[in-house]
Amino acid sequence: MLKRLGSWDVLVIVVLAIVVIVSSATVEGFASARFWGFLLLDVIPIAFIALPMTLVIITGEIDLSVASVLGLSSAVMGQMWASGVPLPAILPIILLLGVVCGAMNGLFVTGFGLPSLAVTIGTLALYRGLAYVVLGDKAVADFPFSWTGNMIEALPGTTVPWVALVVLGLAVVFGVVLHATPIGRALFAMGNNDQAATFSGISVARTKFWLFVLTATIAALAGFFWTMRYASARADNGAGLELSVVAAVLLGGVSIFGGRGTLVGVMAGVLLLITLRNALQLADVPADTLTVVTGALLIISVVGPNAASMIRARLRRRPPAATPVAGV
């Protein structure tokens, strides 16, 4: 089983374990159940969006607009609630909003053949801008406690939020889809070589289109959670979150070039990122430094696996090359 995960994933899990052990011993309050309850609440939106993001990056694309979709969804929620629309009616509208945002990303990428990096940087700005158009600078905060309280409710007798369990369940579903279904096989194939995938009867463009739709829909849903969790709908909700999501996915061993990665690794990556950040926060490390940590982890996770495979390749190539050199 360990072999299947590949060495980078195992490394991330080991580092996660070390961070947890060291922090428990050195950082006061880290080992408390209450801290872990909060930590899991922080994990939820990142882990949730990381699920479809993993699939997107494995196919060789990327979606940087997720945090802006989250913000737009929050802003629309706030504006509608302020206009008197009840929450059960807002939820389906939010989902539809996600579908539309994702369809736009997908159309630009697959329909017009533009690079997803450029498209979603564009829609990152566009959707965030729309969020400000919808809600402006104000915050809508008068959501009923029956909803906001429920969203952070822990499972009876624990500090584990019930939503975390839902995300865990979804992670299992995504993991199975990615690693044990025909869909997952197609994703890996197109991520490595979309031409060969096309020649095998895989509809590359259509699959990618729906992945963008799925990603934005989940991001919009994450916006709903975010708004309820902080009981505040703002246009700038989740600003910069895309960086954390991408960092976590890459840290989990997914190749930025596509075609490689596991969902277990990604979940370990999300946990490592958040645990490290919250542990540092708990140890009174200033917020600016935390951003540095995210950035550094992002770099390490891009360079790390590539450096590792380069070293492996170098080692593999050495034996035959060494023979003629041996006498020198």
Added chain:
Amino acid sequence: MPEHAINGAPLLTLSGVSKSFGAVRALVDSKLELRMGEVHALVGENGAGKSTLVKILAGVHAPTGGVLTLDGEPRAFAGPVEARAAGIAVIYQEPTLFPDLSVTENIFMGRQPLRGLRRIDASTMRRRTTDLFTRLGVHLDADRPARGLSIADQQLVEIAKALSFDARVLVMDEPTAALSGVEVERLFAVVRSLREAGVAILFISHRFDEVFAHCQRITVMRDGRWVSTDRVEDLDVGQVVRRMVGREISQLYPKQETQPGAAALEVSGLTRQGVFEDVSFTLRRGEIVALAGLVGAGRSEVVRAVFGVDRYDSGEVRVDGVRLPRAKPAAAIAAGVALVPEDRRQQGLVMQLSIERNATLPRRWSLARLGLLGWGAEREDASRWAQRLQVKAGRLSDPVSTLSGGNQQKVVLAKWLSTEPKVLIVDEPTRGIDVGTKAEVHRLMSQLAANGVAVLMVSSELPEVLGMADRVLVMHEGRIVEEIARDRADEESVMLAATGQRQGGAA
């Protein structure tokens, strides 16, 4: 015609030249002689070793054996730069210019004239470019970017580049393949002026009319060997073709006799603007039909369109009478069509994935149970096919890239045969694989046909075409120009049709 020119001393000679790539012998004891002021044609089938010979001249490959002399001096080039410095310039069919640089910058790339402080002397560079174009008698803007130039103009830029370092030997690898009539005329005007200036030109072409109109001597190659060198006056087209193909068909091709059954694949009026036009044919159960023609005739493009990987503008494709939707490979697969593509590494396989994943990719849905692919299902199935096709692999979980070319091709075949196709399309099924595997592939195709599969084979190897096919469809410049039955098909008839010598466009 200046007779003295071609009676002069040889400028460049190759003698006893061989080149092997692993076990493949691309050139065997071959020779060539170029004299000042001659246009020398080099002809041969695809795979006759012309390209390898050109690459030896260009310094890209070092010959495994033999001698290259220039002005009577034996030379060995360590790389293209040395060959160029010695005065040998090669113009490839598809010129490789930097699209965003100007014509001038392209010509002097890497050799820009400098002035003080190692700054590029743009005005000298520009002046020299205009001089070169004047010498060639062409009108091209020296300042425009290379992007957007026609292939013909790009070739002229390459020729100007060759002149800029005083090339004495100019090798042109199928320069006219992508040119229109007027462009061809202009190119030959340039060639004539170069010739009068004493440059030796090696001209590789499949167009015999051009060869006979513009060349003084013709060298024929076959199977990596030199066959003959003659003056054009002493030859005719028929003789050249016979020399190009004249070999005995070996008994390597175990074609079983079959009775063709009902129509399995019907293609009618298939057209893609500028690529192929009005292609129609019918493929019956149990027969092997070859699609022959020269490289670039549009054969692969046609089969890709049939399979749905490429689009087509008009026409239709039917399998068992049911029309296939355009550009939907999945629909073609579901209808029972399989395509073993030309480029194994880019199209046939996902090199990074394991053997078992590759072998089962088109059937991932049918192997799944309740939508799930247990690890066992793919491996079990892949191992059955690997055994049947005798794939030599360590573990099925190894990346397919670790296999040899022949074994990779077997994985591609396993991948498609396991879909139990009614129509099997194979594009260059034996390119780049060893003789033993080749024979196995042929046996397999023959067996499939005997079992009622309709096989469409694109092949550039004439012996394979003649040995395997019940019928040969010959394409020339995007059209099927002739259909030849097995008993009438021989190397001459196919070659003549493929080079457009026989009532071209009569289809």
